[in-house]
Amino acid sequence: MIRKLILVFLVLFGLLTLFMSSSVLFDWFGIRAKEGNFVPFIVWANWLCGFLYLTAAYAILKSKTSSKIPLISALVILIIAYIGLFIHINQGGLYENKTMGAMAFRIAVTTLLLLATIKFIKK
Template sequence: MKKTILLIFLILFGAVTVFMSSSVLFDWFGIRAKEGNYVPGIVWANFVCGILYVVAAYGIMHHQIWARFPLTIALIILILAYIGLFIHINNGGLYETKTIGAMAFRIGVTAIFILVTTKILKK
């Protein structure tokens, strides 16, 4: 049951992340204009992490211990992007305030994914 819930969250979170970030990056459906002052590095990091979430879901579905690896890489990417965001802000770069909270949330969620994945794969 926990495995199914984790898979659903990972697949949905990953798919929505890939869709939204690619929509901003490639200006699909006019979403780029709605995002305001987005930071390209953050959007690219989110795009890559979305793909990594789906890859991890595949590994979990097949009960592969390596499924933690894409999630760990995603967490590292997000932390580095978060640091980059603060450097960008300190250098006077434009950004949306919501990006700071959204990145903190994404880092937390990814850490939880790693913890739950580790617990599920140990069984």
């Protein structure tokens, strides 16, 4: 049951991440204008993580022990991007305050997904 919940959450979170980040990157549906001062490398990092979430979901579906590798990769990418965001801000770069909270949330969710995968997903 927990395996299915993790799988469903990863698919939904991955698809939502891909939709929102690609909407900003490629200016679909006028979402870019609504985002204000977005930081491009943060959006690109999130976009890449969307694919990694789906890759982890596929690995869980196929009962592969490698399912944690995409989540570890996503977590590393997010942490590096978060550090980059602090550097960007300290250098006077434009950003939205909500980006700080959103990145902290995404790092926390990815960490929880990784821990759940390590604990509950066995071959």
